[in-house]
Amino acid sequence: GGEAGGEAGGEAGGEGVECALSPPEQRALLGLLHGYYSTVSDGLVAAHSELRSIERSNQKALLARGELSEEAAAAHERARKAHERVLTAARAMGEPLGVPLPSLSAGGDEEEEKKESVVVSLSTSANADDGESGGGLYADAEERAFYEQLPDLRAVLPAVLFSEEGDADTSGLEEAMRRLPSCSSRREVDDLASELTMRGLRSARRPLVRALLSPPASAADAPRCYARLAAVLSGAFKHVGSEVGSLVAAEFEQLAERPEQDLPARLRNAAYVGELVRFGLVSPPSVFGMFKACAGAFSAAQLGVVVALLEACLTPLPRHFADTPHGAS
Structure with missing residues (x-):
């Protein structure tokens, strides 16, 4: 009985079992x-x-x-x-x-990841050591997001809004633009950009460009909010950003012809130039030219303008200079 039980147990354990x-x-x-x-x-x-x-x-x-x-x-x-x-x-x-399991790093996916990593590296390398709080050249993560995270209007709004067909909602555009001086946050600026686009900005851009040339002196956040709006809209309507940048830079040159006059206006303009530089709407080399012009006729007023430019351009100018041969050395 014991031997029979042992054989049965061996078969139950799966050893020496014949396949049926x-x-x-x-x-x-x-x-x-x-x-x-x-x-x-x-x-x-x-x-x-x-x-x-x-x-x-x-x-x-x-x-x-x-x-x-x-x-x-x-x-x-x-x-x-x-x-x-x-x-x-x-x-x-x-x-x-x-x-074995199949390879999950297929060639196409791996190649796409390489492309993505290049894009991410280019956009974030300047602040690689910023950490969670922002740090580096920004005061905090929110300030970094204000200057670096811009919505793509063409990706989120209907394509018809960017064609040259159709009429603008003139009264709606005017009402929306009247809210521009009160914008004080990233979300308010981005919401306004979307509303302007939906109300037919494509066929009524010049009034907006004119409005963007003069941030109100009474609002401390106005220069950076105006500059962000110009940058966001420039992603969908290229000439908005280029026109604002060139006209504000031209105003700097005009005011520089009267170095001892209109100092408050010069300081406001210098601060706005700096904000436009941060968003890539005025090139850093153009600002170096402005510094050179101020140095050519140096005075107390010119010093104030230089300081205003440096404060507003604190983020982009060192980054640009570091990318040049002299800066790297």
Whole structure:
């Protein structure tokens, strides 16, 4: 009885158990399992590719707008869960079959990641050591976002708003532009940019350019908010930023012809030039030319203008200079 029990126990333990299938049937079953695993592997690669695509799109949205929509966050969560389910199934099948998981760093995906990493590096290298609080050349993360995270209007608004067809909502545009002097935050500026575009800014841009030339002296945040609005709109209407930048720089030259007069106006203009430099609407070399002009006829008034320019340009000018041969040395 003991020996019989031992044999039964050995068979129950799976040792020396004969397969009920014939060799041809075993090969057929194994082929079916490998075929099914191949299908699961293809599904895993597809799920991984979709997840990475969504993650890249979300990364772009975060860089452009500073936040994700609820739809984008939900789409990412669905893709993540689908990827986990397929990955679990692939592991459960692959281990008994003795086959490895498919490579999830496909050539196209890897190449795309390299491109993305270059873009991210170019946009963030100047503040690589900023940390969570902003630091470096910015006071905090919010200030950094104000200057570096601009919404892409063409990506979030209907394409028809950027064509030359259709009439502008003139009264709506005027009402929206009257709110410009009261803007004091990144969200208010971006909301105003969207509203101006939706009300037909494409066919009524010159009044806005004129309005953007003169930030009110009574509002401390006006120069940087005006400059951000010009930069955001410039992403969709290129000439808005270039016209504002060139006209404000020309005003600096005109005021410089009267160095001892209109000092408050010169200081306001210098501060605005600096904000436009931060957003890339006035080039740093142009500002170096302004410094040179001030140095050529140096006085107490000119010193005040130079200080105003330096304070407003504190972020972009050192970064630009560091990229030149002299700065690097």
